[in-house]
Amino acid sequence: xxxxxxxxxxxxxxxxxxxxxxxxxxxxxxxxxxxxxxxxxxxxxxxxxxxxxxxxxxxxxxxxxxxxxxxxxxxxxxxxxxxxxxxxxxxxxxxxxxxxxxxxxxxxxxxxxxxxxxxxxxxxxxxxxxxxxxxxxxxxxxxxxxxxxxxxxxxxxxxx
Amino acid sequence: xxxxxxxxxxxxxxxxxxxxxxxxxxxxxxxxxxxxxxxxxxxxxxxxxxxxxxxxxxxxxxxxxxxxxxxxxxxxxxxxxxxxxxxxxxxxxxxxxxxxxxxxxxxxxxxxxxxxxxxxxxxxxxxxxxxxxxxxxxxxxxxxxxxxxxxxxxxxxxxxxxxxxxxxxxxxxxxxxxxxxxxxxxxxxxxxxxxxxxxxxxxxxxxxxxxxxxxxxxxxxxxxxxxxxxxxxxxxxxxxxxxxxxxxxxxxxxxxxxxxxxxxxxxxxxxxxxxxxxxxxxxxxxxxxxxxxxxxxxxxxxxxxxxx
Numbered sequence: 001x002x003x004x005x006x007x008x009x010x011x012x013x014x015x016x017x018x019x020x021x022x023x024x025x026x027x028x029x030x031x032x033x034x035x036x037x038x039x040x041x042x043x044x045x046x047x048x049x050x051x052x053x054x055x056x057x058x059x060x061x062x063x064x065x066x067x068x069x070x071x072x073x074x075x076x077x078x079x080x081x082x083x084x085x086x087x088x089x090x091x092x093x094x095x096x097x098x099x100x101x102x103x104x105x106x107x108x109x110x111x112x113x114x115x116x117x118x119x120x121x122x123x124x125x126x127x128x129x130x131x132x133x134x135x136x137x138x139x140x141x142x143x144x145x146x147x148x149x150x151x152x153x154x155x156x157x158x159x160x
Numbered sequence: 161x162x163x164x165x166x167x168x169x170x171x172x173x174x175x176x177x178x179x180x181x182x183x184x185x186x187x188x189x190x191x192x193x194x195x196x197x198x199x200x201x202x203x204x205x206x207x208x209x210x211x212x213x214x215x216x217x218x219x220x221x222x223x224x225x226x227x228x229x230x231x232x233x234x235x236x237x238x239x240x241x242x243x244x245x246x247x248x249x250x251x252x253x254x255x256x257x258x259x260x261x262x263x264x265x266x267x268x269x270x271x272x273x274x275x276x277x278x279x280x281x282x283x284x285x286x287x288x289x290x291x292x293x294x295x296x297x298x299x300x301x302x303x304x305x306x307x308x309x310x311x312x313x314x315x316x317x318x319x320x321x322x323x324x325x326x327x328x329x330x331x332x333x334x335x336x337x338x339x340x341x342x343x344x345x346x347x348x349x350x351x352x353x354x355x356x357x358x359x360x361x362x363x364x365x366x367x368x369x370x371x372x373x374x375x376x377x378x379x380x381x382x383x384x385x386x387x388x389x390x391x392x393x394x395x396x397x398x399x400x401x402x403x404x405x406x407x408x409x410x411x412x413x414x415x416x417x418x419x420x421x422x423x424x425x426x427x428x429x430x431x432x433x434x435x436x437x438x439x440x441x442x443x444x445x446x447x448x449x450x451x452x453x454x455x456x457x458x459x460x461x462x463x464x465x466x467x468x
Contacts, residue, residue, distance in 0.1 A: 022187055022189075043463075044463055051189050051192065052189070053189060056187075060192075060193045062197065070460075072230075072454060072456055074454050077213075080210065082383070085344075093193065095189070
C-alpha cells in the first residue's frame with residue numbers, strides 16, 4: 001500500500017435538541033484511496049457513526065475497520081489482518097472541531113467551506129490532523145464533506 | 161428494510177440527550193463518543209475472518225470461502241517424487257496438475273469446477289458455511305462448513321470380464337469442516353470425510369471410505385504461513401497410504417502462492433485422500449505449488465454506488 005491514504009468523509013445529519021442542535025447519523029460514508037499505478041487499493045465504509053453540534057462545531061465520527069468493503073476480498077483480508085490489525089484495533093475514530101463554524105448559517109441553504117481540526121485515531125495511534133471540506137445546508141439539514149491526507153507510517157501501519 | 165427499528169433506536173437516543181441537556185448546558189460529543197463506544201463494544205458481534213489464507217489448505221478444502229461475486233482461478237501442480245533420481249531430475253520431469261475455477265454465489269456458498277490430469281478426472285464441488293466463529297455478544301467457538309464433491313473419471317476403462325456402466329465412473333466426497341482460529345498466528349481444522357466409490361477394485365472392497373483430516377496454519381511472518389494437512393483413513397484400499405502434506409502460504413496483493421511437499425500425486429478429494437500411493441519414509445514426496453488469482457465479477461453493493 002502506498003504511503004498516503006486519503007480519507008473522505010460524507011455524512012447527512014438529522015436530530016435537533018433545544019438551543020444547541022445535535023446532528024447525528026449512522027450511515028455516514030468514509031472512503032479511502034491508497035491506489036498505486038499498479039493496483040487499485042480503495043475501500044468504502046457506509047456505516048459511519050457521526051455526530052456534530054452546530055454551536056460549537058464539535059464533530060466526531062467512528063468506523064468499524066471490518067466494515068470497509070473492497071472489490072477484492074483477498075485484499076480486504078490482508079487489510080484487516082496485516083495492515084490495520086482489526087482484531088486488535090477494531091475501530092478508527094475522529095474527535096475534533098470545525099474551526100470556522102460561525103461562518104456557517106444553518107438557516108440558509110448553501111455550500112460553506114470549512115476547516116476541521118482534531119485527533120484521528122487509527123490502528124491504536126492518535127495523531128493531530130487538519131482537513132478541509134464544506135458543509136452543505138439543505139432546508140436546515142447539514143451534510144459535511146471533507147478529506148484528510150495521512151501517511152500510514154505515522155499510524156504504525158506497515159503490512160510487513 | 162428495518163426502518164421501524166431504526167426509528168425506535170433514534171427515539172431512545174433522543175430522550176437520553178434531552179435529559180442530559182437539562183443538567184449540562186453544553187453537549188460534549190467526545191464524552192458521548194466514548195460512552196457510545198463502550199456500549200457498542202458490549203453489543204457487538206465480531207465474525208472471525210481469515211482463519212486460513214485461501215479456500216484450499218494444501219490438497220483439501222479449508223474452512224474459507226471466496227466472497228460473493230469473486231471468481232478464483234486455481235492452478236495446482238505436483239511434480240514427480242523426489243526419490244525418482246537424478247535421471248528424472250528428482251521428479252521435476254513429471255507432474256500432475258489440476259486447473260479449476262471457483263466462484264462465490266453468496267458469502268456463505270461457493271461452487272467450483274476443475275479438471276485433473278491424474279486419472280483424467282473432472283470434479284465439481286459446493287461448500288456452504290453452516291456456522292461462523294465469532295466473538296462478542298454472540299460467542300461461537302468454531303466455524304463449520306459442509307463440502308460436497310463429485311468426481312467423474314474419464315480415463316479409458318481397462319478390459320474387464322464384467323460390464324462397466326457410465327455411473328461407475330463417478331465418485332463422491334462429503335466433508336464436514338470444523339475450524340477454529342485461535343489467534344492471528346494459529347488456526348486448526350478437523351475434517352471428517354466420507355469418500356464414496358461407485359465401483360471398487362475388488363468385489364470384497366467396501367464402497368465407502370471414512371477418514372479424518374487434520375490441518376493447521378502457523379504464521380511465521382505477516383506474509384508467510386506454514387501449513388500442514390494429514391488425512392487418517394479408518395479403512396483404506398490395499399496399497400494406498402494416508403496423505404501427509406506440509407507447505408507454505410505466501411501472500412501478495414491479489415494472490416496466495418502455495419508451495420508444498422506431499423506424498424499425494426492427485427489433487428481432488430478422492431485421489432489425494434484414498435489414492436495416495438507413496439509414503440514419506442520411502443522418499444515418495446512430491447514437490448508442488450498452487451497458484452490462485454482472484455477476479456471481482458460482482459462488486460460489493462457499497463462500492464457499486466460509490467463515486468471516487
